[in-house]
Amino acid sequence: MIYNPFPMRVVSKRDEAPGVRTLRLEFVKQEDHDYFSTNYRTGMFGLYGIFGEGESTFCVASPETRKEYIECTFRQSGRVTTTLANADAGDIVTFRGPYGNRFPIEEFEGKNLLFIAGGIALPPTRSVIWSCLDQREKFGNVTIVYGARTVADLVYKDELDEWKRRDDVNLVLTVDPGGETPDWQDHVGFVPSVLEKVAPSPDNTIAVLCGPPIMIKFTLNALEKLGFSAENVYTTLENRMKCGVGKCGRCNVGSVYICKEGPVFTAAEVQAMPQADL
Amino acid sequence: MTRILLHTRLDDCLAAWRASGYSVLAPSKSHELTRFNEVQHASDMALDLVLPERTIKDHFFPQTEPLIRYRIKKHEIDTEEMVPPELKRIFFGVRPCDASGLAIDDPLFGWDYKDEYWFRRRGNSVIVTIACTSADDFCMCTSVQLSPDSTKGSDVMLTPLKDGRGWQVLALTDRGNALLETIPSILQESDAEPAPPASVPVKFDIDKVTAWLADPASFESHFWKEISQRCIGCASCTFLCPTCHCFDIQDEGDTYSGIRRKNWDSCSFAMFTMHTSGHNPRNTQSTRWRQRIMHKFNYYRGKFDVNSCSGCGRCTRQCPVDMGITETLQSISNLPR
Numbered sequence A: 001m002i003y004n005p006f007p008m009r010v011v012s013k014r015d016e017a018p019g020v021r022t023l024r025l026e027f028v029k030q031e032d033h034d035y036f037s038t039n040y041r042t043g044m045f046g047l048y049g050i051f052g053e054g055e056s057t058f059c060v061a062s063p064e065t066r067k068e069y070i071e072c073t074f075r076q077s078g079r080v081t082t083t084l085a086n087a088d089a090g091d092i093v094t095f096r097g098p099y100g101n102r103f104p105i106e107e108f109e110g111k112n113l114l115f116i117a118g119g120i121a122l123p124p125t126r127s128v129i130w131s132c133l134d135q136r137e138k139f140g141n142v143t144i145v146y147g148a149r150t151v152a153d154l155v156y157k158d159e160l161d162e163w164k165r166r167d168d169v170n171l172v173l174t175v176d177p178g179g180e181t182p183d184w185q186d187h188v189g190f191v192p193s194v195l196e197k198v199a200p201s202p203d204n205t206i207a208v209l210c211g212p213p214i215m216i217k218f219t220l221n222a223l224e225k226l227g228f229s230a231e232n233v234y235t236t237l238e239n240r241m242k243c244g245v246g247k248c249g250r251c252n253v254g255s256v257y258i259c260k261e262g263p264v265f266t267a268a269e270v271q272a273m274p275q276a277d278l
Numbered sequence B: 001m002t003r004i005l006l007h008t009r010l011d012d013c014l015a016a017w018r019a020s021g022y023s024v025l026a027p028s029k030s031h032e033l034t035r036f037n038e039v040q041h042a043s044d045m046a047l048d049l050v051l052p053e054r055t056i057k058d059h060f061f062p063q064t065e066p067l068i069r070y071r072i073k074k075h076e077i078d079t080e081e082m083v084p085p086e087l088k089r090i091f092f093g094v095r096p097c098d099a100s101g102l103a104i105d106d107p108l109f110g111w112d113y114k115d116e117y118w119f120r121r122r123g124n125s126v127i128v129t130i131a132c133t134s135a136d137d138f139c140m141c142t143s144v145q146l147s148p149d150s151t152k153g154s155d156v157m158l159t160p161l162k163d164g165r166g167w168q169v170l171a172l173t174d175r176g177n178a179l180l181e182t183i184p185s186i187l188q189e190s191d192a193e194p195a196p197p198a199s200v201p202v203k204f205d206i207d208k209v210t211a212w213l214a215d216p217a218s219f220e221s222h223f224w225k226e227i228s229q230r231c232i233g234c235a236s237c238t239f240l241c242p243t244c245h246c247f248d249i250q251d252e253g254d255t256y257s258g259i260r261r262k263n264w265d266s267c268s269f270a271m272f273t274m275h276t277s278g279h280n281p282r283n284t285q286s287t288r289w290r291q292r293i294m295h296k297f298n299y300y301r302g303k304f305d306v307n308s309c310s311g312c313g314r315c316t317r318q319c320p321v322d323m324g325i326t327e328t329l330q331s332i333s334n335l336p337r
Helices: A029-039 A077-084 A119-134 A156-166 A191-198 A213-226 A268-272 B007-019 B094-112 B116-123 B176-179 B208-215 B216-220 B222-228 B285-302 B325-333
Strands: A007-015 A020-027 A047-052 A054-059 A070-075 A092-099 A112-120 A144-150 A170-174 A205-210 A233-236 A264-266 B003-008 B023-030 B033-038 B064-073 B076-079 B089-094 B125-130 B158-160 B166-169 B188-190 B246-252 B257-264
Touching: A007 A029, A007 B116, A020 A077, A020 A092, A020 B125, A029 A092, A047 A070, A047 A077, A047 B176, A054 A070, A054 A077, A054 A119, A070 A077, A070 A119, A077 B158, A077 B216, A092 B116, A112 A119, A112 A191, A112 A213, A112 B158, A119 A144, A119 A205, A144 A156, A156 B023, A170 A191, A191 A213, A205 A213, A205 B257, A213 A233, A213 B116, A233 A268, A264 A268, B007 B023, B007 B166, B023 B188, B089 B094, B094 B116, B094 B125, B094 B285, B158 B176, B166 B176, B208 B216, B208 B285
Parallel strands: A112 A144, A112 A205, A144 A170, A205 A233, B023 B089, B089 B125, B125 B158
Antiparallel strands: A007 A020, A007 A092, A020 A070, A047 A054, A047 A092, A233 A264, B003 B166, B003 B188, B023 B033, B064 B076, B064 B257, B158 B166, B246 B257
16 A cells, blocks of 8 residues: 555665765566556656665665665665664565656667766756666767766766767766865865866757755856756756655745656746745 | 334334344443444434534444454465445434545545455445434534435435434335335334424535635645644544545554454545655645645546535534534635635
8 A cells, every 4th residue: 555665675875975876676576576567667766675774765866767775865864764774684674656747768869968967966866867877778968067076076987987988988087175185086076167168059958957046046057058948958846855756845935846747847947936945 | 104213113113123144333431432333222322413523434444443464474474355244234323424424435445456354345235214303403404405405325324204203214225125124014004294404504515625625726826824723734624524534554564474354544634745855745734735625626526526525513512622624624615815
């Protein structure tokens, strides 16, 4: 029934950055896996939990092209995330979902893609990135602009290396001023200003933007300046949630329920929301 | 000629219903609080109240309810869903506003994902409503397009007789008809006249209110700060509301065994929307009060084509600082245009 989560087995865990961890989870029951495989599309979210502590909402960080498992990446900050972070391979945690809407990647086919992410918001972006890279031939040029406060705060370092090596991906990394290490070879500066230097032409290009609210705000300005129309910019919103299915009454921004009508919105849709409720 | 039920036959009625496997809940007093409790005799009932202090919502969406029992061993998890039993229950002496409240919440608990915890309790419950022939200063059903004799959400409608001997009885649904079939010899044909419904003055113009709320410019109006100054964020209004449905999910137990529960929550509380990062989209009492009013009279209408308010007036009647929805909506209705 509605609030009963799937039991999930922790297969592996990986440290991404100080306090940030990725868990790879596999379904314990075949029927749960079948349900997930049928319903999951990139951009959707879930409630990850441990009985006795509760549930927390994060995106599914793994792509829709790899549905044998679920990966979630989270910062250890409260009771649930601390307990999840302490789970070892073989331990059982829970997952409820997949919920919400998705990035309509089939509408992106034949277009250039510009991914922009800040800090811990790479995980939702990464789900879309791999969903597209796993069917690379369908899309035009792929540019990824990713920034974090410091070099240590960049997540998915192995994958960043992989994207850097690929000649069909243009990866641009940046860290905030003061966050660089002596051997840092990439950009130093905030994402919006770096973006203005490296962004591809807005012609036939879709932008996918995920980050903290303040970064979103300034990056949207930068994209507008670069000539991107708000209909071609996608982002994903997060709010506190308990049910995930439109009943517990807290995740709305204005009349929009993030859990049901989101979490994926175009910039035009976000701009139409009452900004003071974000 | 219509069917009537005499007050003097109410005990026979209760006995017949119990014999048919129903339990009967009616307004009664327990611990100085009037609410719906299971009753055995007509004398247990407090049917002359304008409204009991608590709504029947408590019996469909309880203050706290178990969802899942869990037991965890090292690499195993054992869960059991705590599905509420589909009890045959009669809610007798419900007021039209409380009955409407159930009907207002049905689409919310049913859209897309069905909340069985609500619908299993709804399934075999029969709502026997008594039309209001008296009201108090806080009643406001007529202001939200309902009335003291509204049939919305009811299975059987009882209308008090003018002569005070009982009620005129009208079945409104199959469930209501089935209930009356268990008491054929207790009801009688009569041409006794029903009493007129209570007079409940309209307190604000709901169309003006909803139009103002739907205007995007209203969201950041200074009005919200002024009108919510007195609010102490106690959430009484939400807990006593027949349509407020917001909840939290919490685990009671430890990491070995326990129960996951669904508990009432309220948009009045700062923690309701607080992010882990500390960011809070609704971080002041005025933004929370705005959410409450917008949710009931703008967002909910947009989604389900009905106001999330049945006009019972409890939010004002029982507010410790004498605030409430009525005053806010009156003020909106009176704003210069």
